[in-house]
Amino acid sequence: MVGVSRRELLIGSAATGSAFAVGGLAARAANAANHELVMSAYDHSFLPGTVTQNMMSFLPDGPPPVLRMKRGEKTAIDVKNHLDEASVVHWHGLRIANAMDGVPYLTQHPIEAGQSYRYEFTPPDAGTFWYHPHCNTLEQMARGLTGVLIVDEDEDPGFDLDLPLNIRDFRLGGDGQFIELFKARNAARGGTYGTVSTVNWDVNPVYEVPAGGLVRLRLAITDVTRVGTFGVEDAEAQVIALDSNPLPHSMPADTILLSPGQRADVAVRVPDDEGQEVTLLLRRPNGDKSLARFRAIGPSARRSLTELKPLPVNPVPMPDLANAEVIDFVFGWSPEGDAPQASICGSLGYTFWSINREAWPGDVPGPLDPLARMKLGKSYILRLRNESPNDHPIHLHGVSFKLLRSNKRRLPPLVTDTALLLEEETLEVALVADNPGDWAFHCHVIEHQKTGLAGFLRIES
Numbered sequence: 001m002v003g004v005s006r007r008e009l010l011i012g013s014a015a016t017g018s019a020f021a022v023g024g025l026a027a028r029a030a031n032a033a034n035h036e037l038v039m040s041a042y043d044h045s046f047l048p049g050t051v052t053q054n055m056m057s058f059l060p061d062g063p064p065p066v067l068r069m070k071r072g073e074k075t076a077i078d079v080k081n082h083l084d085e086a087s088v089v090h091w092h093g094l095r096i097a098n099a100m101d102g103v104p105y106l107t108q109h110p111i112e113a114g115q116s117y118r119y120e121f122t123p124p125d126a127g128t129f130w131y132h133p134h135c136n137t138l139e140q141m142a143r144g145l146t147g148v149l150i151v152d153e154d155e156d157p158g159f160d161l162d163l164p165l166n167i168r169d170f171r172l173g174g175d176g177q178f179i180e181l182f183k184a185r186n187a188a189r190g191g192t193y194g195t196v197s198t199v200n201w202d203v204n205p206v207y208e209v210p211a212g213g214l215v216r217l218r219l220a221i222t223d224v225t226r227v228g229t230f231g232v233e234d235a236e237a238q239v240i241a242l243d244s245n246p247l248p249h250s251m252p253a254d255t256i257l258l259s260p261g262q263r264a265d266v267a268v269r270v271p272d273d274e275g276q277e278v279t280l281l282l283r284r285p286n287g288d289k290s291l292a293r294f295r296a297i298g299p300s301a302r303r304s305l306t307e308l309k310p311l312p313v314n315p316v317p318m319p320d321l322a323n324a325e326v327i328d329f330v331f332g333w334s335p336e337g338d339a340p341q342a343s344i345c346g347s348l349g350y351t352f353w354s355i356n357r358e359a360w361p362g363d364v365p366g367p368l369d370p371l372a373r374m375k376l377g378k379s380y381i382l383r384l385r386n387e388s389p390n391d392h393p394i395h396l397h398g399v400s401f402k403l404l405r406s407n408k409r410r411l412p413p414l415v416t417d418t419a420l421l422l423e424e425e426t427l428e429v430a431l432v433a434d435n436p437g438d439w440a441f442h443c444h445v446i447e448h449q450k451t452g453l454a455g456f457l458r459i460e461s
C-alpha cells in the first residue's frame with residue numbers, strides 16, 4: 001500500500017512536473033515496486049480490553065493489506081523482513097515462474113532477518129488469491145501473516161462493492177494472549193483449532209453495504225487448521241467462483257464447504273430496506289456462529305443478480321485425458337522413527353504424516369528427491385488416496401488442476417489449486433504440466449504440512 005501510493009505520487013508528479021525533472025522521476029518510477037510488504041511485529045486488539053502481543057503482520061501499522069493487481073500486468077512486490085527470523089512469501093494459487101514462488105531452498109534462499117527480496121510476476125489468472133510465508137509456517141501464519149491478494153478481471157463484472165474477507169482464527173486465551181500454537185496430539189489428528197474467529201482481524205464485524213446493491217464477497221480461508229462450512233444468510237446469494245476459478249453454474253451460498261487455502265466468491269443481492277442485515281455464518285453442529293454482518297444503507301439501488309456479467313474463464317490448459325499418465329499418491333501416517341531435521345524455517349519437532357510413505361524432512365537445503373517427475377507439456381492424472389481418518393486439503397503450487405472424480409461424492413467441475421481430500425477418500429484430478437520447476441505439494445493444515453505431509457513435484461523438459 002505504501003508502495004502503491006508512492007508510485008502513484010511519482011507517476012502523478014512526472015506527468016505534471018517540469019520538463020527537466022521528468023527523466024529522473026520516470027527512472028525512479030520504473031524502479032519502484034507496485035507493492036511493499038514489511039513483515040513486522042504489530043500488536044492488535046481482538047478481545048475488548050486486551051491487546052494481543054507477539055503478533056506478526058505484513059505492515060508495521062496495520063493488519064495484512066489486500067494486494068490488488070491486474071491480470072496480465074507485471075507486478076513487483078518488495079518484501080522487507082523486519083522480523084527477527086527468516087521468512088519467504090508465497091503467492092497461493094498464482095501460476096507464476098518457479099523462481100518467484102517463495103518456497104525456501106526449493107525456489108529461493110530464505111530472506112534473512114533484516115533483508116529484503118523483490119518478487120516480480122505477471123498473474124495469468126483473475127480471481128481471489130492469498131499470500132503467506134512458507135518458512136516457520138505454522139508460527140508465522142498463526143501469529144497473523146496471512147493476506148488476501150486480488151487479481152482483477154480485464155472487464156469489470158458490475159458489482160457495486162467488492163469486499164475481501166480474510167477469514168481465520170487466532171489461538172488466544174481469555175486474556176487475549178496467544179496460547180500454545182499447537183498440541184502434538186492434535187497435529188497427529190485433525191489439527192489444533194484457534195479459539196477466536198475473525199474476519200479481517202475483527203470479531204464479528206459489521207460492514208455497510210448499499211441497499212438493493214450487488215456485493216462481491218471474497219471469502220479467503222487463511223486459517224492454519226479449520227475445515228468449515230460457511231453460509232451467507234438473509235439475502236439472495238450465489239457462489240460464482242471457487243479457488244479463483246469461475247463456476248460454470250453458480251451454486252447456492254448457504255452451505256459452502258471450504259478448507260484452509262480455499263476461496264469462494266459470493267455474489268450477494270443486498271436487501272432493499274435500510275438497516276436489514278445479511279450474515280456470514282460458520283455452520284456448526286452445536287449452533288451456527290456469525291462471522292460478519294453486512295448492513296443495508298441508503299435507498300435501494302434495485303439491482304438484480306442477473307445484471308452481472310459472467311466471470312471470464314481463466315486460461316488454464318485442459319488436460320488430454322485419453323493420453324494422460326496416472327501418478328498415484330497415498331497420504332497417511334508416517335512410518336515410525338522419522339525425526340524432522342532442524343532448519344532456520346523451524347520444525348514442530350514431530351513427524352506424524354507422509355506422502356507415499358515418505359515424511360518430508362523439513363525445509364532444509366537438500367538436495368531432495370521429487371515425489372514425481374512430469375514432462376513439460378504432458379497431461380497427467382493424479383490419483384490422491386487418503387488412507388487416514390482425517391481430512392487433508394491438498395495443495396499444489398504452480399499449476400492448476402481439474403477435479404475428475406471421487407469414490408465418495410459428486411464433485412463440481414472445478415479447476416483449483418487446493419482440493420479437500422476427505423477421510424478415506426480417493427480423488428482423481430488432472431492437469432497439464434505446463435509450468436517448469438519444482439512445485440511444492442502439501443496438505444494445507446499447516447501442522448500436517450510441518451509434520452511430514454509435504455513434498456514436491458518436478459516438471460522438466
Ligand code: C2O
Nearest residue numbers: 090092261395440
Ligand atoms: Cu498456500 Cu505451499 O501454500
Ligand code: CU
Nearest residue numbers: 091092093397
Ligand atoms: Cu500455494
Ligand code: CU
Nearest residue numbers: 392443445448
Ligand atoms: Cu492434512
